[in-house]
Amino acid sequence: MHRFANPARFLRLADAILPWCAGATLILLVAGLYLGLFVAPADYQQGESVRIMYVHVPAAWMAMFVYGCLALASAVALIWRHPLADLAAQAASPIGACFTFIALVTGSLWGKPMWGTWWVWDARLTSELILLFLYLGFIALQAAIDDPRRADKAGAILALVGVVNVPIIYFSVYWWNTLHQGSSVSMTRAPSMAQTMLWGMLLMALCFWMYSIAMALKRLRAIILEREAHAEWVRQLPEVSK
Amino acid sequence: MNWHSSAEFFAMGGYALYVWGSFGVCLVALAMELVLVGRRQQAILQSLRRQAQAEKFDEEAS
Numbered sequence: 001m002h003r004f005a006n007p008a009r010f011l012r013l014a015d016a017i018l019p020w021c022a023g024a025t026l027i028l029l030v031a032g033l034y035l036g037l038f039v040a041p042a043d044y045q046q047g048e049s050v051r052i053m054y055v056h057v058p059a060a061w062m063a064m065f066v067y068g069c070l071a072l073a074s075a076v077a078l079i080w081r082h083p084l085a086d087l088a089a090q091a092a093s094p095i096g097a098c099f100t101f102i103a104l105v106t107g108s109l110w111g112k113p114m115w116g117t118w119w120v121w122d123a124r125l126t127s128e129l130i131l132l133f134l135y136l137g138f139i140a141l142q143a144a145i146d147d148p149r150r151a152d153k154a155g156a157i158l159a160l161v162g163v164v165n166v167p168i169i170y171f172s173v174y175w176w177n178t179l180h181q182g183s184s185v186s187m188t189r190a191p192s193m194a195q196t197m198l199w200g201m202l203l204m205a206l207c208f209w210m211y212s213i214a215m216a217l218k219r220l221r222a223i224i225l226e227r228e229a230h231a232e233w234v235r236q237l238p239e240v241s242k
Numbered sequence: 243m244n245w246h247s248s249a250e251f252f253a254m255g256g257y258a259l260y261v262w263g264s265f266g267v268c269l270v271a272l273a274m275e276l277v278l279v280g281r282r283q284q285a286i287l288q289s290l291r292r293q294a295q296a297e298k299f300d301e302e303a304s
Contacts, residue, residue: 037251038244048255052264059268098271106264113260215275222283229290235297240290 005083007224008233014217021214025207032203040196050197052110057185058205060103062212063131064166066096070138071163074156084220086152087227089159090142091220095212097135104128115179123172124180127165134162148227 036054043050070089077085107125108118119125138155145151173182184193185201228234235241245251254261 041244042255047257049257049260051254051261055264055268094275098275102268102271105267109260109264109267113257211272215279218283219279222279222286225283225286225290229286229293234290235294237290239287240294 007084007228007231010084011221011224014221018214018217021210021217025210025214028203028207028210032200032207035196035200035203040200041194046114049110049113052106053197054200054204056103056106056110057201058208059099059106060128061205062208063096063100063103063128064169065209066092066099066212067131067134067159067163067166070096070159071166074159077152077156078160084224086156087220087223088216089138089155090152091216091223092212093135093138093142094219095215097132097139099208099212100128100132100135104132120179122178122180123176124169124178127169127172130165131169134158134165138162 032054036051040051040054042048070092073085073089073092076082077089104125107128111120112118138158141158142151142155145154172178173180185198225234252258252262
């Protein structure tokens, strides 16, 4: 892993991977939206409002996955002092915040016609809101401390403490009596939905994954340049020296 | 195919506001992030270029 610790080499690698991720995002988006909006059937109880699930469910998955990545990167940064791990955590945090926001808003837009309310303080919704605050707290803490190394460390510790919230979100629908339903997609049993719905959701999830990787690399590129602004290799980059 | 006309598609069985609202919020949030990151990259590149230029002038002056 330390082979990619060299920022100059990482930047070249990111440049090479980025167009592939961007292309995959677009293809998966078209395929996922086509399945979700045109092919998949309406739900017999929810009607067409079930189509909100094609953005809600993948966004909620990403909100948790990205937090897992954020915590993992923070752990790597604190334990092995990998020089890019802190930067990777910083690059990922706005993506996670964005998906958490999307999951909350789309959930609310689904809740109004289906539950008759925009919001309830049920365990799933509340823990998801806490996730948003954790992301925002991480971003704010990073921005509030001037010394970048201290900012990195403080952020990493916050990210690791907050990881306790991820299993709470995931299991909240089983531990508490929530209005929010349990998961309809499972690794261990057959999914309780039509094949086309499942595929639409999985394609959208893959699309969000590719988007996240692309955005993380894109933001990481900018962060590396900001941090290494005084390094000789940055001055010699073709896009700077020309 | 589920839809018989484009009007039916856009009406989303009466849930148009909620369904298109959801897809719209998602699109706007993700697109906004893309724009912000692009601006951040341009800003740092511009400042690096300016710095390189300033150093070049310094060298020529001395």
